[in-house]
Amino acid sequence: MARTPGPAPAVTSPETSSVLARSIQDYLLHVGVERGLAANTLQAYARDLRRYEEFLAAAHVTELGHITRHHVSEFAQGLSDGADGGSALGLRSVARTVVAVRGLHKFWALEGMSDADPAADIHPPQAGQRLPKAISVYDVTRILEAAGTDTPTGLRDAAMLEFLYSTGARISEAVGLDVDDLVLPESLDDGPSLVRLFGKGSKERIVPIGSYALRALEAYLVRGRPVLVAKGAGTPALFLNARGGRISRQSVWTILKAAAEAAQVQTVVSPHTLRHSFATHLLEGGADVRVVQELLGHASVTTTQVYTLVTAETLREVYAAAHPRALG
Numbered sequence: 001m002a003r004t005p006g007p008a009p010a011v012t013s014p015e016t017s018s019v020l021a022r023s024i025q026d027y028l029l030h031v032g033v034e035r036g037l038a039a040n041t042l043q044a045y046a047r048d049l050r051r052y053e054e055f056l057a058a059a060h061v062t063e064l065g066h067i068t069r070h071h072v073s074e075f076a077q078g079l080s081d082g083a084d085g086g087s088a089l090g091l092r093s094v095a096r097t098v099v100a101v102r103g104l105h106k107f108w109a110l111e112g113m114s115d116a117d118p119a120a121d122i123h124p125p126q127a128g129q130r131l132p133k134a135i136s137v138y139d140v141t142r143i144l145e146a147a148g149t150d151t152p153t154g155l156r157d158a159a160m161l162e163f164l165y166s167t168g169a170r171i172s173e174a175v176g177l178d179v180d181d182l183v184l185p186e187s188l189d190d191g192p193s194l195v196r197l198f199g200k201g202s203k204e205r206i207v208p209i210g211s212y213a214l215r216a217l218e219a220y221l222v223r224g225r226p227v228l229v230a231k232g233a234g235t236p237a238l239f240l241n242a243r244g245g246r247i248s249r250q251s252v253w254t255i256l257k258a259a260a261e262a263a264q265v266q267t268v269v270s271p272h273t274l275r276h277s278f279a280t281h282l283l284e285g286g287a288d289v290r291v292v293q294e295l296l297g298h299a300s301v302t303t304t305q306v307y308t309l310v311t312a313e314t315l316r317e318v319y320a321a322a323h324p325r326a327l328g
Contacts, residue, residue, distance in 0.1 A: 069121070159213070161256060170275060171253075175237075
């Protein structure tokens, strides 16, 4: 029996570009009428593309011709951890969203609404085990050293990025922190610095804070946060925006991107990259996988063991390059 397509759901977002909204609606009408997609699929596509529209608006992109491959790649990479500004998605939802965005750009290009297709070589994730992307200790160090200035927002930027790498926190955990979640000693000699993180399902865990991150946090708390909090209505949030409110995930993404560009790190990085690097560098340094599991807040050690595949691959590469009889 033929399936009757439902009407394409309207994409309405008062904060985003009307040009983008209309162009997305044109695509939804196309797939709803000409391709006969089911109503449920259309609704899912509408949600996915509304999220994409909001991401582009946050990046100040209002014209179809201004969208680049980098925008599409950043959006796709942020879907699994919510770094794009939305909620974190599972593998199947990420794949569906990427398919929707690819179809959208292909439609725009075929209809002459844009000159190029920036999503042509962006592919949805495949089912199976995915290796997390980590960057080297050297690149992390360059990024952290490039972050921040001696201004209230600069001190915040440095403290935020040092904190993310020091604790392996998810971006949602970091922006959700309150000052009272920190347990800081009077000095580095008075005991460990700790933070309470609230992960998925509001599960709480205690994670230590390294000395570099502690110094950056103390500088921000003494010389940065008081200035920022005075600009708002008062909030317990640890990391604040320039108006004195709680900082957003998208803002942290922008902060990290600026630091990576200043450090001339060529790899595309996101806040989740620092979490991946945190785990990978701990394992490479000899940490037990069970300890890393607790620090990351993984419910199952199986999730954490994916990182051991990364370190094993690194070992193989070093072995192949260094051993005189590795290759023949």
